[in-house]
Amino acid sequence: MLFSRSTPEQKLQSLVSHKLAALFELTEKQVHPWITIANNNVLISLPFAVASLHEELISAIKLAADEQKLPVEHVLIETNIPASPTKVAKVSKIKNIIAIASGKGGVGKSTSSVNLAYALMAQGAKVGLLDADIYGPSIPIMLGNTDSTPASRDDKTIIPFSAHGLVASSIGYFVPAENATVWRGPMASKALEQLLRETDWPELDYLIVDMPPGTGDIQLTLAQQMPVSAAVIVTTPQDLAVADASKGIAMFNKVEVPVLGLIENMSLYICPKCGHEEHIFAQNGGVELAKRNKVPLLGQLPLNVKIRQYTDQGMPLLVAEPSDALSQTYMQCASSISKQLYMNGLLDLRIQNI
Numbered sequence: 228m229l230f231s232r233s234t235p236e237q238k239l240q241s242l243v244s245h246k247l248a249a250l251f252e253l254t255e256k257q258v259h260p261w262i263t264i265a266n267n268n269v270l271i272s273l274p275f276a277v278a279s280l281h282e283e284l285i286s287a288i289k290l291a292a293d294e295q296k297l298p299v300e301h302v303l304i305e306t307n308i309p310a311s312p313t314k315v316a317k318v319s320k321i322k323n324i325i326a327i328a329s330g331k332g333g334v335g336k337s338t339s340s341v342n343l344a345y346a347l348m349a350q351g352a353k354v355g356l357l358d359a360d361i362y363g364p365s366i367p368i369m370l371g372n373t374d375s376t377p378a379s380r381d382d383k384t385i386i387p388f389s390a391h392g393l394v395a396s397s398i399g400y401f402v403p404a405e406n407a408t409v410w411r412g413p414m415a416s417k418a419l420e421q422l423l424r425e426t427d428w429p430e431l432d433y434l435i436v437d438m439p440p441g442t443g444d445i446q447l448t449l450a451q452q453m454p455v456s457a458a459v460i461v462t463t464p465q466d467l468a469v470a471d472a473s474k475g476i477a478m479f480n481k482v483e484v485p486v487l488g489l490i491e492n493m494s495l496y497i498c499p500k501c502g503h504e505e506h507i508f509a510q511n512g513g514v515e516l517a518k519r520n521k522v523p524l525l526g527q528l529p530l531n532v533k534i535r536q537y538t539d540q541g542m543p544l545l546v547a548e549p550s551d552a553l554s555q556t557y558m559q560c561a562s563s564i565s566k567q568l569y570m571n572g573l574l575d576l577r578i579q580n581i
C-alpha cells in the first residue's frame with residue numbers, strides 16, 4: 228500500500244536500487260547513495276570501475292522502467308572511485324595504491340601489472356603504473372618506452388612518461404640493475420619513496436605498483452612504507468610458485484595490507500592448431516591456494532603467445548586487441564579488483580561500527 232502511494236520518482240529510485248543491488252550483490256540501502264534522480268533523468272555514480280557493464284545496466288533500467296510505465300529520459304553512469312584508508316600518509320592525487328606481487332620470479336607479475344593497468348583504464352578508472360621491481364625493471368620495455376629518462380619541469384618533481392594513455396614511472400631510473408642485488412630494504416624503499424612522492428602524477432584512482440619478486444626484507448619494507456591500499460598476488464599453478472605466493476599472502480597479512488585476490492597466470496596452454504589443453508605448470512595450484520587462504524581467485528590467464536609477443540613489442544594486448552578474449556579476461560580481473568577494494572572498505576566500516 229505504501230508503495231502505491233510513492234511518487235514516480237520514488238518508484239524509479241526503488242527500481243534502480245533493486246537493479247544495482249541485484250547486479251552487485253549488495254543491499255538496496257548500500258547502493259541508495261549512488262543514485263540521483265531529477266527531471267526523469269537517472270544519474271548513477273559507481274564507486275568501482277565496471278564500464279563494460281554500463282550499457283547492459285542502462286538497458287536493463289530503461290526496460291524495467293518502461294514495463295512499469297515510469298518516465299525516464301536519460302540514464303547516465305559515472306565512475307567515482309573513493310580513496311581507501313592507509314596506515315601510511317597518502318601520496319597527493321593518488322586515491323589508491325595497489326601492489327601487484329608474487330613470491331616467485333618470472334610468473335608474469337609485470338605482464339599482469341601492465342595489462343591490468345590498461346584494463347582498469349578501459350573499465351573507466353584513472354590509472355598510473357609504477358615499476359618498483361628493482362631486480363628487473365621491465366615496465367619501460369613492456370610499454371615501448373625504453374629510451375625514456377626521468378625529466379623534470381622544476382628540478383623537484385619527475386614527469387611520468389605516458390604510454391598509450393597510461394602514465395608510468397620506473398625505479399630503473401634510480402637503480403642500476405647491476406647494483407640491485409646488493410640493495411637492502413631501506414635503500415630500495417628510500418629510492419621508491421622518492422620516486423613515488425616526487426613524481427608529478429595526475430589525479431589517479433589507482434596506482435598499480437609492480438613489486439619486486441620475493442617476500443624478503445625489501446618487499447616487506449616496501450609493503451610497510453608505501454601507502455598501499457591492497458595487494459594482488461600473481462602465481463602460476465606450479466607448486467614452487469604457489470608455495471612462494473603463499474608466503475606473499477602471509478607477508479601482506481603481517482603488515483595488514485588486504486589481499487584482494489589471486490591471479491593464476493599460465494594456467495594452461497591451448498594448442499592453437501588442435502585445441503589440445505596442456506597443463507604445463509600443473510593444474511589448479513592458484514585455485515587451491517585461493518581457497519586455502521579464503522581470498523578470491525580474480526582470474527586465470529592461459530600461457531598464450533599473444534600475451535608475450537605484445538608485451539615484448541611494447542604494445543600490451545589490451546591496447547593492441549582490446550576485444551580479444553584474453554583482453555576480456557583481464558577486464559574481468561580489473562573490475563573484480565576494483566569492486567573487491569570497494570567491498571573491503573565496506574567491511575572496514577562495518578568492523579569500525581561494531
Ligand SMILES: Nc1ncnc2c1ncn2[C@@H]1O[C@H](COP(=O)(O)OP(=O)(O)OP(=O)(O)O)[C@@H](O)[C@H]1O
Nearest residue numbers: 332333334335336337338363440529530531534535
Ligand atoms: N600468460 C602468459 N602467456 C605467455 N607469456 C607470458 C604470460 N605471462 C607472462 N609471460 C611471459 O613470461 C615472461 C615473464 O613474465 P614477467 O616479466 O611478467 O614476469 P615477472 O613475474 O614480472 O618476472 P620478474 O620476476 O622478472 O619480475 C615474459 O617473457 C612474459 O612475456
